[in-house]
Amino acid sequence: MTSKPKIIVLDDDPTGSQTVHSCLLLTRWDVQTLRLGLADASPIFFVLTNTRALTPEEAATVTCEVCHNLKIAIETEGIDDFLVVSRSDSTLRGHYPVETDVIAQEVGPFDAHFLVPAFFEGGRVTRDSVHYLMVDGVPTPVHETEFARDSVFGYHHSYLPDYVEEKTNGRIKAENVERFVLSDIRQGSLERLLNLNGNQCGVVDGETQADLDKFAADVLSAAAQGKRFLFRSAASILTSLASLGAQPVPPENMAQYVRGGKSGVVLVGSHVKKTTQQLEQLLKLSDIVGVEVDVAHLLEESASQRDALLAKVVAAVNEIYNSNKTAVIYTSREELVFKDVQTRLNFGAAVSALLMDIVRDLPKDIGFLISKGGITSNDVLSTGLDLRSARLLGQIIPGCSVVRTPSDHPQFSDLPVVLFPGNVGDADGLVTVYQRFC
Structure with a gap:
């Protein structure tokens, strides 16, 4: 053969x-x-x-x-x-x-x-x-x-x-x-x-x-x-x-990967219309608390202003986590206009750098992490979690992958992480993913 x-x-x-x-x-x-x-x-x-x-x-x-x-x-x-x-x-x-x-x-x-x-x-x-x-x-x-x-x-x-x-x-x-x-x-x-x-x-x-x-x-x-x-x-x-066949753990049973049955964190970077609709539905849940990160003026802000914003977000996330709820960290949704493509790319890089600093400062024992947006998810794996490689477990809903960090990760060992593209899922997609982990 x-x-x-x-x-x-x-x-x-x-x-x-x-x-x-x-x-x-x-x-x-x-x-x-x-x-x-x-x-x-x-x-x-x-x-x-x-x-x-x-x-x-x-x-x-x-x-x-x-x-x-x-x-x-x-x-x-x-x-x-x-x-x-x-x-x-x-x-x-x-x-x-x-x-x-x-x-x-x-x-x-x-x-x-x-x-x-x-x-x-x-x-x-x-x-x-x-x-x-x-x-x-x-x-x-x-x-x-x-x-x-x-x-x-x-x-x-x-x-x-x-x-x-x-x-x-x-x-x-x-x-x-x-x-x-x-x-x-x-x-x-x-x-x-x-x-x-x-x-x-x-x-x-x-x-x-x-x-x-x-x-x-x-x-x-x-x-x-x-x-x-x-x-x-x-x-x-x-x-x-x-041609791999069925994944080992079905999507509806993915909660078995959650660490200690604990609450988690959702990070939303994508700005497409579908993501905003999904975010709105997720924020309606009683055990979810939103943390908006105002990034509109990030390129003009000083280092001290940026650090103050980071500290404010991290403090809010810790307070929410300590109350056994899940924090949803999301960037401000207003449509921004840039003078040229390079400025837009620079802005995206600045937003990502801030979000990755937030990831590094998350509570060490969170149960799971859901990352919404393709570029955001890439940066979570490569920069926020500093992974060389990760094993793909399968899909939690069609088109949304779950990976797990290695057991020897210095901060977040065996953490299930959802890579959720911006354009995938129906209006309740984020809600469905979150509820499958709970």
């Missing part, structure tokens, strides 16, 4: 593991840490690069560094067979084609790279090469949603070949993009896959997990015959490629 290739996921925020379980998430990418992922028993592992929070130039630098070390680690571990996935946002935001170009240059050549943005748990499907987001049950082309108006990653097309042409500034023409539509996928794509070469760009439909299961099976068959592929995808194709 042919062994399956190792699936190496470079994740631009830490939420791409939201459809799998029992694998490693790496927050660092030195050669030794990458070897941990390559040697792990799971067929898949994730390198959390957090590049969506960076400038294009920084994203390229980080991706290049990961790939350079990855080549060394792959050679050291004697890995012959692997697939590389550049995992990004299911609403088409992110540094495409910056990251795929660097990966192809550093660990290629590849016969093709595929855009597979379907993410079924989040209501994202692709039909006839048009990518849709379900809004109140209605399939809406993503270019008509708030995500297409993103000030950093905005775009004008839901038809993926046109999206590719737009993002590559015409280097890849829409008419030269290979389209794998539902009828193609369901009939079988192996022959077409075997004929691809020269890092051909392909876009892939997906309406159900079975569609991607079929496509993944053909991809793995082609890979077994020597073809090399790169993916730019959301999370659902990872389910099909890894």
Whole structure:
């Protein structure tokens, strides 16, 4: 029997593991840490690069560094067979084609790279090469949603070949993009896959997990015959490629991971509309107490003003925790306007640095931590908790991963941490996650 290739996921925020379980998430990418992922028993592992929070130039630098070390680690571990996935946002935001170009240059050549943005748990499907987001049950082309108006990653097309042409500034023409539509996928794509070469760009439909299961099976068959592929995808194709089966502990039983049955802390950094709706519902619960962090003037504040704000928030959280309630720490919700992209990124970095200082000062024996927002969650793992790696336990609701810190963590040993993307879940999503831990 042919062994399956190792699936190496470079994740631009830490939420791409939201459809799998029992694998490693790496927050660092030195050669030794990458070897941990390559040697792990799971067929898949994730390198959390957090590049969506960076400038294009920084994203390229980080991706290049990961790939350079990855080549060394792959050679050291004697890995012959692997697939590389550049995992990004299911609403088409992110540094495409910056990251795929660097990966192809550093660990290629590849016969093709595929855009597979379907993410079924989040209501994202692709039909006839048009990518849709379900809004109140209605399939809406993503270019008509708030995500297409993103000030950093905005775009004008839901038809993926046109999206590719737009993002590559015409280097890849829409008419030269290979389209794998539902009828193609369901009939079988192996022959077409075997004929691809020269890092051909392909876009892939997906309406159900079975569609991607079929496509993944053909991809793995082609890979077994020597073809090399790169993916730019959301999370659902990872389910099909890894084929892990059911997670060990069902979502409704995740409370068994809570430390000592104690109350926890919820940290909300995301500002998308869905997160704000979910936060409003959570704050209605009687055993929840909100702690608003006013960040509007963070860039203009002095160090002493920032320290005073930090001390005020930490004191409030400790008081709430000592009363056996759960503190919900959230950044002020008003929409801020920035003079340019760099100022927005600087603001995001300043907010994150403050939130991570709060994480480091949380009560040491909290029962759990829920982190809301992709970039926030990445920073919680890599900076707030200072983890080298974490083991993914599974999903607590569709699309929301639970990881656990190592038992030898100096501050928060065996702490369950929820990585909750900003755009995932219904209006009661945060409430459901919280209640499953209680």
